[in-house]
Amino acid sequence: MxxxxxxxxxxxxxxxxxxxxxxxxxxxxxxxxxxxxxxxxxxxxxxxxxxxxxxxxxxxxxxxxxxxxxxxxxxxxxxxxxxxxxxxxxxxxxxxxxxxxxxxxxxxxxxxxxxxxxxxxxxxxxxxxxxxxxxxxEIRLPVGTTCLVIGGGMAGMTAALHVADQGFGAVLVEKAPALGGLLSRISTVIHGRREVPATELVRAAAARIEAHPGIRVFTGAEIESLGGYVGNYQLAVRAGGVSERIDAATVIVATGMREIDAAGHFRHGEDPRVVTQLELEERLRRGDRLDGVEDVVIVQCVGSRNETRGCCAIGCAVAVKNALRLAADGAGRRVHLLYRDLSLVKDEHLHLEDARQAGVRFLRFPDDRYPELLETEGKLAVRVHDLLLDRDLELAADLLVLTTAYRGDDSVDRLKGLLKVSANADGFFQEAHVKLGPLDFPAEGIALGGCAKSPKFLRDSLEEGMGAAMRVSIPMKRGYVEAAGIVAELDLEDCENCGLCAKQCPYGAIQLSDQREPSLLQALCKGCGLCAADCPMECISIVHYSDAQLAAQVDAALAERPAEKIVGFVCHWCALGGVDMAGVSRLQYPPHARLIRVMCSARVPIRLVERAFERGAAGVLVAGCEFPTCHYITGNYACDKRMERARKKLAKKGYDPARLWTLWCSAADGPKFAGAMREMVRALGLPAHNGSAASSTAGRAS
Amino acid sequence: MEAPPDSRAPILVIGAGIAGITCALNAADYGAAVLLVDDTPSIGGLMARLDKTFPTNDCSICIEAPRMYEVGNHPNIEILANTTVKKANRKNGRFAVRLVTRPRYVDPEKCTGCGACIDACPVRVPDELDGKIGGTRKLIYMPFPQAVPNVVLIDPRCRSGAMRAQGACVGGCVVDCSQCRECPIALCVKACQKEGKDAIRLWQAATSRNIEVSAIVVATGVMDVRPSRGLHGYDLYPNVITYTQFERLMNAGGPTAGRIVRPSDGRPAHKIAWLQCAGRGLAGGIPYCSKVCCMVATKQTLITKEHDAAVETVVFLNDLKACGKGFWAFHEKARAAGVRHVKARPYDVVEDPATRNLVLRYEDLETGELATEEAELVVLSTGLKASDRNEGLARTLGLELDEHGFFREPDPLAAPLETAVAGIYLCGGATGPIDIAEAVVQGSAAALKAVLCGSRKEHACPTRPA
Structure with missing residues (x-):
């Protein structure tokens, strides 16, 4: 008992x-x-x-x-x-x-x-x-002390060093024959007015890596298989003709980027006088003095800032650096730099001034009229519309340099599947949150950094390498990851193995066996309840927010005079934040609502909405975070779609679907919540004065 | 979430904006003890005052407040608000620091943040940030609703008698407040006692504390540049405001509850012009590109259009900086929403005294011609500058500043975030103008530097790789 x-x-x-x-x-x-x-x-x-x-x-x-x-x-x-x-x-x-x-x-x-x-x-x-x-x-999952770093560029090397400096093990896997990544292909790096040979930086980092007892390096390596989750990653890597299996507790993804394929742009690939910035860098790095090149034209934004792709973020500073170098090396070259906007921030304008001094000519062309390549008698020229002069100019070009867009490494497509993370159309990995989760993936124990996320300069890559090392070091230092007790529980008796829960879980907490039988890693679960609300067989429950508990709250709310009441489900984060903000601001609104807290609006199943109407509620409100914010990645989007379905189901059952409201509200938006309350009461035609002291039926006088 | 508190000396994080908060949380989750100090009454920094964040238009306080509460509840973090660092001496590889906390005149243990005292206070004054656009606060006030710690404080001018003429209830006594242990006249004291609390301590004095820390992270942040008087009509015409003031204007939690209205008459503005790079290169302005203003303006125009699609929005800019993930698409979204962008160099702004509208004269950089445009509200994007705390703090810590007042890193290409002093690291706006995501990256990175330093047994912190 x-x-x-x-x-x-x-x-x-x-x-x-x-x-x-x-x-x-x-x-x-x-x-x-x-x-x-x-x-x-x-x-x-x-x-x-x-x-x-x-x-x-x-x-x-x-x-x-x-x-x-x-x-x-x-x-x-x-x-x-x-x-x-x-x-x-x-x-x-x-x-x-x-x-x-x-x-x-x-x-x-x-x-x-x-x-x-x-x-x-x-x-x-x-x-x-x-x-x-x-x-x-609280539920704990043990986490060991080995970190797998994928990618041996500067971000990956920095990450591996910072992991290993704490006494943890790092396994650094690089597909190229040597460490260094993109930086090993370019000539110099600038900061302010300082210019440093890139080779020096690569050598220094690689030497530290190779001397570090805590780091195992695989170069020329191929990842044969990779899978798992925090505390339990398994890697099979093949290098030098030998395969090896390695277990790792955490993962850092630092696979870098490459230039887009410039073929088709300005006859790149057909004419050796047309090169990309990276190809120019490689020539400069080898000490090529570009003899015979008198006229240089640099064209910005090749393949970027268009319908499909954004600003390349680094091209302007790279182009100005190289323009200055070509104009100032004493060969007496004429250098033209054709641009749309010069994206130079912080101290980068110092280089711009130097380049102007050195005679580089900057011409701005319109967004919708790209320069064209001309060839007369074997000589290349570029026709450009100069915005300031408002006329076309023809510029001779012994060398035409294309500042191209970038895209993620070719391995991204395969890796994102293996690691169950996402990437955008350009092959750049998608971080957990653009502002507050820039180094994280949704699941714990796996981080990202460097150009694998988006193009960036060296120092930003170094910072991200260090930051990513910190993100994975927290669980390794503690020895575990921990979930608050609000997690899902699976009861598979009625499960039909549809796999919806595993597919929907934003954190990869539900895994499917070969027989498509789901299993839950509770320590990875954040308790949003998306799986529980959508499971067609109702096999999933959420601790502290079970169906029975929520139903009991609905029933208690509607025990008396239900026709005057609105049952509201509000998410703990923004919607309840908006409710609280209305309170703090003393915004007055009608008292008809009885609010029930859920962690995420995605927790609210259609059956619970129906239950409220069956019990006679005048209206139901489901409120979550304002788009695009969601504290569980995209729970509010899932809820919004589900409530659309709910309206159809309600209509079929004879309830007016307009009595189900949704509200997407920020934590700062008290007025929005208060306004929605007033509007609902008016639209539902509820009596203005709602309430009296409780009827004596419920209370047992004591 | 508890990790065993580190027995070693704590890490001191100076500045509790989003960079400092991130640094503190990372270090604390790692197991280190953290002292998080800020010289304002609440943690949160600049981000707590923003409406939305680009390029997703996430609500700023919605995503920051949970982190702030997490800091407030973390067993490994101690918050010292209203506190400055007065001394930091190296000692056996550690730092002996002296922290001075200015009085709130309120006992933080007893205040529940209920606000009864605020209702009782008779004097309303312009708010520090929102004053220009009609924001006010009382002499006893909560910094903002989500403040951590959630404790009110009293404007020191009240106690000194400087606000008597404005109707302050105290400050005119024969003895000053520091002499009394009871106050029979202050209305806030009475209101607090009536609530059954006795939290107000008008006699409170500054307190200081000496403590040894293992490492220091400087996260003093950035400030918005206040235009000099007369710049594009600022301080001459009421309807010329800064981009941070506009941010507060469109914020549902701001002084106008999110209504975008003109300071001159409180009427909605139907046509709004943004002037980018305002004051850049001029006296009182900054010489460099702050990197965020283009996207801030894009965000502000989009939100304006979301509030009311009929509002005309035009951005006068020089070069568009859209150099970040998703930034260009964000800009294109604004263009599709009907936001106009004009490449321009503005000459001057003159007010039409009848309508209080503003007439802008500018050189169109695409045509080379001089043109004019009239707007009902003008927003100056003045950029970000170094915190004005930096100079004093640099002296205290023995660090160097660069020519713009940001902390200097001796070797940013090999060892970013390190300073010339081993054991002192930088993150966020202390290093230069920066956006939130970069500040978060640096906060995590600096936390790792600090815990690594704190864990060295030989009391020697690593600096640059050899």
Whole structure:
């Protein structure tokens, strides 16, 4: 026999912030009448040190095994209360947080009765869920200390060195016969007015790598097979005619980039006088003095800044560097640089000034009129429309240099499949988040850096190599990755092996066996619930947000006067952030909604929406992060599509699909949420005045 | 998420913008103890004040606030807001630092951020960042709603009596606030006590703390350049504002709740002009390209069009900098939305006194001709400059600044983010103008440098590879 459920409810006054609007003693009395509730406490400030100590004492004295806190907002205060109940010896997953300040007293300041009733109902919903809560625990997956670095360019070498300098093992795999990547093909690197031979930098890094006892290097290597996940990657690599199998805990992808195939542009490939920047670099690096070349024309943006491809990001600085070199080497050359926009940032303009001084002529041409190649009597020339003079010029060209676009390495297509990550049309890997996850893939333990992500300069590649090393070192230093207890659970009894869950999981946490049987790596699961909501056989549940718990909240919300109510599902991140912002801003809106928190809007299954309508709800709101933000990559997009399907299903069942609303709201957008509430109430034709003190049926007077 | 706290001396991260936050979280997740100091009352930095981020238009605070809460709750991180570094002496391979925390005049242990005191305060003053566009705050205030720590603070001018004329309730006593342990007159004190709290401490003084740290990461960030008076009519005409002020104007959490209105009359602006590279190369301006302004303007025009597609938007620019992943497509999206781009060199801006509209005269760089354009609101993209904290901090830490006031790296091509002092590293805007993603990369990289340094037993930090 397990312990009988003993729920304690702690209602906070927040000084007058809650108690000034909500009749807190009435909420306390109401809560005391709810089933399984054995103790209710009113606190002036539940988060104060003395109140927390009191809560812990009560938990022990009353032998509580569930705690409901009705106070401000879980977004700021849940960690505090979780830590408190944990110290009192209770599993922190047995805590449920009810928001009666941001969702009640601050937004219904002039409707005391309705506010009190809403607070009571929110507590009822919280208790209904709390009764069904189960213990949870953080889940750990052990992680070893070997990192596989794919790509031996400067980013990869830097990453390997920084991994190995911590005492971890690094395995560096490079497909070319020598380390160095792109940098080993170019002549010099500039920074400010400093110019350094690239060979020096490559040699220095490669020498450190080769001397480092913690780094194994495979050059001329072919990856025969690769797979796995953090803590458990397996690689088969073939180098020097020998195959070897290697286990690694983490992976850094630094496969670099290459120039696009310039064939077809300005007769590149047919005429040796037409070269790309990289080909020019290689000639300069070999010490080619370009004898006989008197007229040089450099054309920018070849294959870039068009419908299919963006700015190459580095071409302007490269072109200015090389133009200066060709103009200033004493050979008396005429150098023309034809451009659309000069993308020179920070100190790069210093080189521009030097190039102008050295006689390089810069001509701007229009976005829609590219220069043309002419050939008369065996001599090459370029016809360009000079924007400033507004006329066409013909420029002789003994050497025509094309500043081309770049694309990811040819290995990307295969690697992205093996590593279960994505890349864009140009073969550049896609990072987890453009701003805040620039070195990460969605799954933990695998990072990226350097030109494999997008074209960049040397110092940026070095920084990314170091940063990527840090990202994979965190789990290696700890020895594990850990998931919060809010994770999926699979019950495969009814599973039909459709594979949808594995296909949809943004974190690669669900793997399919050869028989297409799914299995879950809980430590990789982030608990978004996308799989659970879409599983056609309902085989997946989410700890702390199970179907039963969410259904209990829906039922509790609609137990009384359902036709006046809106059931809202809000994601923990932005949607609840918007709700809280409306609260902080004291935006007043009608009190008809009963909000249920989910981690991601993708958790909300159609069946739960239907349940709300079956129980008589006037309307249902599903709210998630504003596009394109989602804290689980693309959960809101999945939810949006699913709710479209839900509308069709509802219509078939005879419910007006217009009663299901979706809202995509940023955490800063209080006005948007408050506005949506007003609009919904109006559109659903709900009575303006909603609520009275709770009816006596639910409460058992005590 | 707990990792065993490192028994070694903590790492000091100076500056808690997104670079410093990222650095602190990486180092703390790694297991190191971190002291994160910022000389403003909240962590978050410039990013916390932005509306959206390019090139995806993600809401800035939506993605940053969870990181801020994570910092606030991390067992390995201690936040010291309102704090400056006064001394840092090398000692046995470590740094003995002195940290001075300015008073908030509020006990952070007792304040719950409820805001009752703010309601009670009788004086409203222009907000530091938003004043120009009508943003105000009280003399006791929360820096912004998502502030970490979520604790109010009192404007020191209030206590000193400087705000008496504006109606401040304190500051006119015979003895000054530092002498009293009780205040019978301050309305904020009464409001706080009425809430059952007694968090306000008008007599609070600065506190200092001496501590040994194993490594230091400088993350002082960038600042937007304030135009000099008269630049394109700035400070002469109310409807000429900066790009950071415009950012606040379009922010749902800003002073106008996201309504893009003119400061002169509060009416929606129907035609808005952006002047890129404003003040660049002029006295008071910066000589270099800040790299982000083109995309900031692209973002701002797009959001303006999203608010109201009928608003006319025109960007006067020199060279378009779209050098980043997805930036060009972002620019094309703006063009498709009807944003006009004119390659131009602006001459002057004159106000029409009747309408308070602004007439811009410029040289069209594609035709070479002089032209004019009228707009209802003019936005100056003035760029990013080095933090004004850098000079003092460089002296304290024994570091050098470059000619623009950013921290100098002796060998950026072989050892980026390192300084001339072993054990002191850089990240984010301390190194130069930078966007958020690059600041995050550098934050992770500098964290690794710092933990590697902190773990050396021989008390010698590695500098450049030999």
């Amino acid at each position: 397990s312990d009988p459920t003993r729920v304690g409810v702690f209602v906070c006054d927040c000084g007058s912030n809650i108690a000034g609007v909500v009749d807190v003693p009435a909420v306390v009395r109401y809560a005391a009448g709810l089933e399984h509730v054995v103790f209710v406490d009113e606190g002036r400030w539940s988060c104060s040190v003395d109140a927390l100590a009191r809560m812990q004492r009560i938990i022990r004295e009353q032998a509580l095994n569930r705690v409901v806190v009705a106070a401000c907002t879980p977004r700021t205060h849940e960690p505090l209360f979780k830590a408190t109940v944990k110290e009192a010896g209770l599993n922190p997953y047995l805590l449920e947080f009810v928001s009666i300040r941001e969702q009640v007293s601050w937004v219904h300041m002039h409707e005391r009765d309705a506010a009190t009733w809403k607070a009571q109902e929110l507590v009822r919903m919280g208790v209904a869920k709390a009764v069904l809560l189960e213990e949870g625990a």
